[in-house]
Amino acid sequence: MDGYGLKSLLPSNKSFRVKRVxxxxxxxxxxxxxxxxxxxxxxxxxNAKRRNWRHTKLGQANPYGSPLPEP
Numbered sequence: 496m497d498g499y500g501l502k503s504l505l506p507s508n509k510s511f512r513v514k515r516v517x518x519x520x521x522x523x524x525x526x527x528x529x530x531x532x533x534x535x536x537x538x539x540x541x542n543a544k545r546r547n548w549r550h551t552k553l554g555q556a557n558p559y560g561s562p563l564p565e566p
Contacts, residue, residue: 520546520553 509517527542546553 517553 524546531537532540
């Protein structure tokens, strides 16, 4: 990328709206508690909506217009 790293493209100062969305997604991205799995009426034993930061992105648009280059 011509000597520019990815950090130089993305601002560290986020708006409150973006921080709120990222915080909610971070809270949702956790495993199901063990005590809930052990309940007899529980049918699912895992969080099906678990997300990995490398595999699935959140779909936020790049604020600079052009898509980021693939590594």
